[in-house]
Every structure is written in C-alpha cells, then in structure tokens.
Amino acid sequence: MEKNIIVAMTRRRVIGCHGALPWHIPEDLRLFRTLTSGHTVIMGRTTFESIGRPLPERHNLVVSRTLMPCSGIVVCPSLIAAMEQARRLQRDLFFIGGREIYRQALPLADRLLISWIEQDYAGDCFFPLLDLSLWKQEWSREYPAFTHVGYRRRSAKEVA
Numbered sequence: 001m002e003k004n005i006i007v008a009m010t011r012r013r014v015i016g017c018h019g020a021l022p023w024h025i026p027e028d029l030r031l032f033r034t035l036t037s038g039h040t041v042i043m044g045r046t047t048f049e050s051i052g053r054p055l056p057e058r059h060n061l062v063v064s065r066t067l068m069p070c071s072g073i074v075v076c077p078s079l080i081a082a083m084e085q086a087r088r089l090q091r092d093l094f095f096i097g098g099r100e101i102y103r104q105a106l107p108l109a110d111r112l113l114i115s116w117i118e119q120d121y122a123g124d125c126f127f128p129l130l131d132l133s134l135w136k137q138e139w140s141r142e143y144p145a146f147t148h149v150g151y152r153r154r155s156a157k158e159v160a
C-alpha cells in the first residue's frame, strides 16, 4: 500500500486560514479528485468538518476521539487505527490533512504530492517544516496558479 501525503501549500507552507483553505483553485481541486478517486483518504476531524461531507468515490477515514459515527465515513480513534483500516481496504492511501494529520503522517509517508501555490496567501495554519533533502523529486508540472510536484522518500542508503 503506497502511503501518500497530498497537500496544497504556499512557498511559506501556509495550508489554511480560519479553518478553511485560503484560496479557491478549481484546477487543483480537480487534480486532487483525479489523484485520490478510487483510493482511501485519511483526514482529521477538523478537515472533515470543513469539507462538510464524505468525499465521493473514496473510502473516507476520519481520525477523531470525539466524532460520532455517521454515514459515508469510518471514524478511527487513532492514526494507527486508520492506517490498519486502510490496509484492509487494499487501495492506495492518501493523507489529506489537516496540519495535525500531516505532522503525524510525514515520517510515515512514501510519497509527497505537493501543489506549490505561487501566490503568497496569508494564513494561520502551516505544513510542518519539510527537509526536502530527504525526498527525491519524481515529476513536476506547471499550472497557471500552482506547480504540482511529486516526491518520493529517499532510501536510508541514498540519504547517507
């Protein structure tokens, strides 16, 4: 099971503002849908509430200690429990945020899919500090408002 982090962030690592995305970039949302459809997504309770509904055509796993069960999602009491559930579903796994989930998933992920937003939006929520020397760039594609870059974690041998 490939473990991916998928995130849109500015070059200063802003990912959110007042509990929502600071931007509206339909092309990035379309890309997110294409890449994650048919797979499993893991998100934090706050991100789930800001989306407001389960994402269609994906297995939605929501990590929370407080959320009541509801239709269209599986509530998991920990990130480890969510990953075990994802393993049983036998699809690729995408950690889709927010900050708390990215922080815990960063040491576990095989790949990073980053939409680098070119405009410098203000925000109050940041992606964790990222040491890109630990990651190998696999591809990069430019769009008008962002550059989409795929990275794969370097092996211990490559880092040494």
Ligand SMILES: NC(=O)c1ccc[n+]([C@@H]2O[C@H](COP(=O)([O-])OP(=O)(O)OC[C@H]3O[C@@H](n4cnc5c(N)ncnc54)[C@H](OP(=O)(O)O)[C@@H]3O)[C@@H](O)[C@H]2O)c1
Pocket (backbone or CB within 6 Å): 006, 007, 008, 009, 014, 015, 016, 017, 018, 019, 020, 021, 043, 044, 045, 046, 047, 048, 050, 063, 064, 065, 066, 067, 076, 077, 078, 079, 096, 097, 098, 099, 100, 101, 102, 104, 125
């Ligand atoms: N730019 C992007 O690509 C992107 C993507 C997604 C989200 N975002 C932004 O990120 C922000 C939200 O991030 P956030 O850090 O506030 O919230 P979050 O990570 O979405 O959710 C945090 C909540 O998840 C639950 N949780 C996290 N880790 C857990 C664990 N190990 N065990 C059990 N429960 C756990 C807790 O819920 P309970 O309190 O219910 O226990 C916690 O309060 C928003 O601004 C959103 O717009 C940006």
